[in-house]
Amino acid sequence: MPAPNLLLALAFIAAADAADDEARIEQLLHRPVAAAPAPARATRPAHAPTQPDPGAALLGHKVHVRTIDGGLYAGTLRASDAASITLRIDLPKQALDYTLPRGGVAGIESAEPAP
Amino acid sequence: MMLYLALQLTLLVVGISIVTRVWRASALDGVLCLIVPLYVLIAMVKHWKDPDHDIRYHVLLLFVLAFGVVWVQFRAAHEIVADAAATQAARREYARALASRAGTDEDPDQAGGESASDAPPDDDEVDRPTPPAPVVSLGGAARATRDARAPAPAPASRSREPDTPARALLPEETAPPTLRQTLAAATFQRGVFERTTLGFAIDLPGHFHALAANDVRRIERSSNLPADPHEIAWVVHESVALDAPDAWHVRVRWHSDGWVPPSAAPDGWRLLQQAQRGGGTTHLAGSGGDLVGYAIAPRFDSGMADWVEERLPAGAGASVLDCHALRLGRRGVVEFSVVGALPGSQTLCDASVRLLARSTRFERGADYSPAATDAPRAPYSLAELVGGTR
Numbered sequence A: 001m002p003a004p005n006l007l008l009a010l011a012f013i014a015a016a017d018a019a020d021d022e023a024r025i026e027q028l029l030h031r032p033v034a035a036a037p038a039p040a041r042a043t044r045p046a047h048a049p050t051q052p053d054p055g056a057a058l059l060g061h062k063v064h065v066r067t068i069d070g071g072l073y074a075g076t077l078r079a080s081d082a083a084s085i086t087l088r089i090d091l092p093k094q095a096l097d098y099t100l101p102r103g104g105v106a107g108i109e110s111a112e113p114a115p
Numbered sequence B: 001m002m003l004y005l006a007l008q009l010t011l012l013v014v015g016i017s018i019v020t021r022v023w024r025a026s027a028l029d030g031v032l033c034l035i036v037p038l039y040v041l042i043a044m045v046k047h048w049k050d051p052d053h054d055i056r057y058h059v060l061l062l063f064v065l066a067f068g069v070v071w072v073q074f075r076a077a078h079e080i081v082a083d084a085a086a087t088q089a090a091r092r093e094y095a096r097a098l099a100s101r102a103g104t105d106e107d108p109d110q111a112g113g114e115s116a117s118d119a120p121p122d123d124d125e126v127d128r129p130t131p132p133a134p135v136v137s138l139g140g141a142a143r144a145t146r147d148a149r150a151p152a153p154a155p156a157s158r159s160r161e162p163d164t165p166a167r168a169l170l171p172e173e174t175a176p177p178t179l180r181q182t183l184a185a186a187t188f189q190r191g192v193f194e195r196t197t198l199g200f201a202i203d204l205p206g207h208f209h210a211l212a213a214n215d216v217r218r219i220e221r222s223s224n225l226p227a228d229p230h231e232i233a234w235v236v237h238e239s240v241a242l243d244a245p246d247a248w249h250v251r252v253r254w255h256s257d258g259w260v261p262p263s264a265a266p267d268g269w270r271l272l273q274q275a276q277r278g279g280g281t282t283h284l285a286g287s288g289g290d291l292v293g294y295a296i297a298p299r300f301d302s303g304m305a306d307w308v309e310e311r312l313p314a315g316a317g318a319s320v321l322d323c324h325a326l327r328l329g330r331r332g333v334v335e336f337s338v339v340g341a342l343p344g345s346q347t348l349c350d351a352s353v354r355l356l357a358r359s360t361r362f363e364r365g366a367d368y369s370p371a372a373t374d375a376p377r378a379p380y381s382l383a384e385l386v387g388g389t390r
Helices: A003-030 B002-025 B027-035 B039-046 B056-104 B140-149 B179-185 B213-222 B268-277 B346-358 B382-387
Strands: A062-067 A072-080 A084-090 A095-101 A105-110 B192-195 B200-203 B208-212 B231-237 B250-255 B290-301 B304-312 B320-328 B333-341 B360-362
Touching (some): A072 A095, A095 B290, B208 B213, B250 B346, B268 B290, B320 B346, B320 B382, B333 B346
Antiparallel strands (some): B192 B200, B208 B231, B250 B333, B290 B304, B304 B320
16 A cells, blocks of 8 residues: 555544544533443343352462453452452552452453463 | 023024025025035035125024033933932832831821821822932932921821721732632633644644643642643533532643653553552652552553553542543653543543544654654653653
8 A cells, every 4th residue: 555545544543533532522421321331230141140250260369350441450369259359459558459340340360370 | 491492492593593594695505404404514614704694603502502402401301310219219218107107006197196198199298207218319309309308398288188098908809819710710722722832733622622821820729739840731621610529621741851762562461560569750640649550551552652540549548540641742742631530430531631642733843753863862761651660
């Protein structure tokens, strides 16, 4: 693809991204209360309680948690149930228990090196 | 003044007399005497020995009168200057007397049963003994100083206005303007927000408006917030009232640290680990405290980065979000930050800062280039700026 066409395509993509952001902002600012996302507990699939908790095996281990918004949290998994998970995050001056709703968690993986 | 007018009148008469005499000898010489400066000297020489048109005594008188006029004007100018100096001195003395009266609560005028206006006196109304003032005495100045030192004139010439004490300012008059007043006086800009001195402009999205740095300083002062030297604007969504409890805005900051060398997009986990370890310098606006995690992990694009930090401010019981987007330029970095946003608002605040970063355009020659330039090099890489690790 010739360079001018490539630049044009990039500019078009950037403009489209900006338009997406603008529309998203308006949607988030003016969304009706009824359209707000339901709490994590309500979005859980009905069969979830019958499945084994994927975090149970990692209790007490250092884990990396990815959220559905693209967030990253690292800590020691202290608790995990159908509603939430709790991490112990060691900070330079303190340790913090941090709870994430299950509905916002996209994945948990071990952060400890494999034996 | 009268002397000056008399001299000018005599000068006019002598001048007419000269022109008339020269005109009789030569009309051309007469006209030239009127329009060419000092041509009278030529006419005087030409008709020196002609008794009917000789103007030597006229010219002599003309010069004498001219010197007289200049002298009178010079003297008047000196008197005006000296009078002004004397007035200033008298006013200073009066102000000093007022200040001492306010300090000791003893007013010699009131003790004597007289009253005086609080307004500074005019030259002729200096009616109390004053100590000698450091005035250069020239003509009228000496007179004014003498007047100022003179004893009080007859009571008949004194003001009989009742003594009007200075009104104490009400608390609302001395207090700094409130946030609401400052916002009412602020200018919200739409369209393009330009900073030509820094070489970039922001095409403000349709529903956003901006406050320039001077308005931002006033708002920060009215809210008792410290001034931020990097801050050049606030950008606010039109639906947000800045005096509302849940108000949020995007802070636009400029870091003139130079060209930021490109770096490979670092691994998010590693960046989080390094950022949580701390020890570096935070260049960006933020809530301080500890980094709990990334509500949105850093994303690196060409000349841009955006991310959302979840932080626990020192002494706070709950975490907050700091949303950032950076737009690199050739000579520095434009930062867009929302500080202290409520948890759960990461999508909104990240979209806002990213939108503004994308809406920023640099002028030709000021835009970012990954290739090394002759611009000064910033002391950090993009990843180090994001992580606050240097």
